[in-house]
Amino acid sequence: MSVEIPSGILANLSGLLGVTEPALKLLITVFTGYPLALAHRKYIYGKDENLQHLFFITTGFILGYWNYGTDIFHCVFTILFTYCTLLILNGSALSVAVTFVFNMSYLLIGYYYSSTNDYDINWMMPYCILVLRLIGIAYDYYDGHQPIENLSSDSKQLALEKRPTILEMYGHCFFPAAFLVGPQFSMKRYQKFVSGKYSKKGTTNEPPDCIHAALKRFALGVLYVIVFQILKLFVSDEYMVSDEFGTSNILSRMLLLGMWGRQTLYKYISCWLLSEGGCILFGLSYNGEDENGVEKWNGVENIKLTVFENTTEFSQYIQSFNVNTNHWVGQYVYKRLKFLGNRYISQLAALLFLAVWHGFHSGYYVCFFFEFVIIYMERDVKSIVKSNESLSKFFSSDHLQLPLQIILRLYTFVFMGWSLLPFALLSFDRYWKAFGNANYSGIILFVMWPIVYAPILRYFLKDNRTKPE
Structure with missing residues (x-):
């Protein structure tokens, strides 16, 4: 259920701009973060931490209610459930498991009942961001109860020795500038911010x-x-x-x-x-x-705009795009699967998690499958070039650098579009039609690589490989 706007101003404006009314409301909400930040800087920054929590909770909730009406109470409930889980189970492995299973299950049930064949702007959008935030808190609280020598460098920085208060939980989750569209940030960062650790140099209570x-x-x-x-x-x-x-x-x-x-x-x-x-x-x-x-x-x-706009390989897209979500998956999924002993299995599991996190549409799974096979192909190509002395010298030639840069930029420009077709079009009949319109070029290039192209290249180049001295 959404909040009605009797004046129809939003409806008229959305029609003028050629966007849906929910999309326009979401954009206005993002802009609203700026006046709220100015109000916080002038009147609340450096004041009592609970007062700041209440400011973030109130403003974030109002923005959420304006966008999604009473559906925003799904977020209120799941935050409360997670807090109670940490309260009862403390920083145990079981608390992580319960938080993970509950929030992911709630997310998938929500997708089941509310998703359509289009890109949906509803309460599931802030909740999918919230799911990662809540699971991250559970993991960090668990890490805070582990021997410090067993933690990675990232985990040491994020670990929570003390359980967050209920106001910290809601303030962190409803932070108005990041509640509806992200970005992700840790509870530890939020706590440092509220306590004045990021204040102006030489002060503890003045905005930076x-x-x-x-x-x-x-x-x-x-x-x-x-x-x-x-x-x-x-x-x-x-x-x-x-x-x-x-x-x-x-x-x-x-x-x-x-x-x-x-x-x-x-x-x-x-x-x-x-x-x-x-x-x-x-x-x-x-x-x-x-x-x-x-x-x-x-x-x-x-x-990371500079990296994103100058990509020559798909791994650079991953490094530069949706950085915080990728970092979250690396921290809480990929690295936690280190015991499997195989980085490709861990990577595949991380991509499967991302696909499930996005929803049930087959397009998500196809998109992340292409991410896996493209990264695999690029690593394989680098390995082949590096292991062949003639190819290494050829591709390191100064005269080849400019045309190579142009070709690689065109390659990433075109095939990022290809990879996004299933992600954006969602249903099989739509993205398969688009694949056909693009001559199935991505399937021919990437899917066929390990089956056809790589074995042929290795066969013809095997005699030219650099031999150890």
Whole structure:
């Protein structure tokens, strides 16, 4: 159930901008993080911690209720359940298991009853973010009860020796600049922020000098919103499954596929940049100082734009896109499977978790399958080149660097679009039609690599491999 707007202003504005009303409300909510951050800086920063918790809880809940009505109480309940689990089971392995199973089950049941064949903007959006936050708290509290020598360097920094209070739980989860679209951040970071650890240099209760850094991310966010809207004039989800796209020449199709991929990603990037700017303005994003003593405000950075816009291999997309979620999965899924003794199995399990976390649509599973096989192919290619002296010299030639850079950038540009087709189109009939429109190029290139191309290359190159001295 959602809150009705009798005036119809939002409906008229959403029609004018060509977006749905829920999407417009979500965007307005992200922008609202800025005036709330200014109010917090002026009136509440450095004050009693419980007062700050109540400010975040109240404002975050109001924004959630405005977007999703009484459905926001799903989030209220699951936070309470998780708190009670930690209260009763303390920092035990069982508390982690119960928190994990309960929240993931609640998420999947929610998907079952509320998902459609389109990209849904409903209470499941903030809850899927909340699931990771709650599971992370349970893991960190568990780590806080383990011998410190058994913890990784990351776990040592995030471990919680003391159970968070119920106000800390709700304040962390309802933090208004990050509740609805992220980014993820740890309870430890939230506690340091509220206690004044990120305050202005030389003080304990004055807001930090981070307004300029926040405005830079805000400006980038607005820029990406504009570029996203411009790209929508040329490509759309419906266009990718249209006969018009399928009958255009192959070069146009590949370039339009890449353009569509960028447009799809810019939808997320613009929201993340705007949300991050709000977090910076609050002062949450402090990340130490660089070698020149300049404060860094990239502590909750979710998109590394320089890396993202200059990718030459898919691993760089993973390093630069949805950074906090990828880091969360690495910390709480991938590394926890180290006992399996095989990084490919651990990686596959982490990607399967991500697919399940997104929902039941087959497109999610196909998308993350392609991520796995593409990364596998790129590692295999590097291994083959590195093990062959002639190929190594050829690809390290100075004259080849510029054309190689161009080719690799085009490769990542086009095939990121290919990889996103199932993720965005969701249902098999739609993304398979789009695959056909793109001549099944990704299947031919990536799926066939370990079956056909790699064995042939290794056979013909085996006599040229560098022999040990």
